[in-house]
Amino acid sequence: MTSYRYIAIDQYGQRHRGVLEMPNEQMLTASLQQQGLELLTFRMGQPWFWRQPRVNTQTLILFCVQMEQLLQAGVPLLQALADLAEQNEHQGMKAALRDVQRDLEAGKLLSQALQAQPKIFPPLLGQLIDAGERTGQLPEIFGHLTRTLSWQAELRSQVRRGLTYPAVLCVMVAIAAYVMLTFLVPQMASFLQSLGQALPWSTRLLLALSDGVMAYGGWLLLGIIAMVTVFTLAIRRSPVFAFFLDQQLLRLPVVGRLVHQLVLARFCRFLGLMYQTGIPLLQALAWCQPLLQQRVMEQALAEVYQRVQAGESLTAGFAATQQFPPLMLRMLSVGETTGALDRMLFQLAMVYDREVQSQLQMLLRLLEPALTIALGMMLLFLMAAVMLPVYDSFSSLRY
Structure with a gap:
């Protein structure tokens, strides 16, 4: 198969761009003509920056719902796929359905055509459709897939909604800490040191943190990025390390x-x-x-x-x-x-x-006050580090 980047025109004069994998130029032209397109120009090979649009779970759920309805209504499989490919607004799903349609026309089963595109269709989809083809229950299988994918999407959405506020709060705390250590504390450092008093440990710690961030903040950021990169590569390349992490994850208390x-x-x-x-x-x-x-x-x-x-x-x-x-x-x-x-x-x-x-809701309810308490402790530490030297200086004055 060769990848072709093409520019084609439809019957209304509108241009279409895309990438198709075909054995030769004649097959490319024939495939576009079946879609009602006339080939204008093409180039072999796809650019390194080209990525097929990602298909989300909601698009897959809609595909399963439509396939169940069309098959139960008695629409032939090839015609159902052609109709869905024609009316689908998602470019990635449209291209995937056209590839599935071509595979079916070449003699493949629907499950084989879906499993040939693992980046679009998850393994569960192809496996259950394989069972539906063997048992003659293909419409029922699409109904089961709709309910299963909806369950996964709802659980994922619930987690995302629960983590939105804590994530925003963590980002705001990080920004506030960075501004404090790089802008506010350096301006107050000369004033605190001019008081002539022995600085408490909280003030000394605050000044040391500010000096460290000012001097090594860039290196610290690069080090964190490098550690995350190495950690991610170790998980992907080392099955033993990945298994160890999953094992430790199951041992965490909550x-x-x-x-x-x-x-x-x-x-x-x-x-x-x-x-x-x-x-x-x-x-x-x-x-x-x-x-x-x-x-x-x-x-x-x-x-x-x-x-x-x-x-x-x-x-x-x-x-x-x-x-x-x-x-x-x-x-x-x-x-x-x-x-x-x-x-x-x-x-x-x-x-x-x-x-x-139930446990997820409880964990998320506990996470918000915990982050709020952490933010309050950080502000309390800042106030103590700044106000204690000033208070000691005023208390030592004699009238």
Whole structure:
């Protein structure tokens, strides 16, 4: 495949620019003609700064909703994709749907076409659509995907709303501290030192911090950037280091429990959805591993997969890892016994989802006053460092 940067014109005389991967120029021309475009000029290769527009979760939810409605109405799959590509306003999604349409015309399955674009469509989408193609329940699968993606988007939105005020407050505190140490304190330093009194420890600390920021502030900023860069590269390049961080994260007092329950809610929802759509249990366990996004739990689930493959029951495999709570083990045992494993998994997902939301709200409610107290302590320290020498100087005056 060769990347072509093209400029084309439609029937109304409007120009269109884009990038397509095609085997040759003839295929490029034919593909644009199918879209109602006439090729004007093209160049091979895409620029290094070109990036495909990012597709957000809301765009994916809308795609799943529309696909469910069109397929339930009896619209053929190729025609449904063509209609969605034509009316979609998101350029990244429009280009992705056109690529999916071409792959289907070339003989690929819908799941294969979606999995060929991992930057646009998440792995869960292709895996569940694969199950829908095998079982003939493709419209129902898009309905399940709509509810699952909506749940993820709502949880992410809730976290974002809760962290907005603390983030703004942290930025304001950082700006206030920088202005204080680089502008206010240097102006007061000569006055405080001219009082002729022995300065208290708070004043000496404030002056030392101001001198340090004035002299080494740029180097400190570069050092922080370098540390963050090295830390990020170590997480991406070293699986051992990344696993160690995830392990320590689960051991934190409050945050660790929240992360653990969030992973359990995600796992129960995904496994129940895959099992309900007819995916074999072993295959569903394998597919759920990269979806957890937590390396310790991924390793535990891989151990469960091996134990179930060796002949153990699902409940015994989960119990052997010691990473899953007793409530989950009891409900899994009931699900295995009664043959309602998917229903038990969905109930567990609802339980952990409620616990995650409750703990998240509590954590965010505690975070705001904690930051406010920290800001008040910083102001108190500043007032003490400035006013104590002045007070000592006035108290030593004799009338």
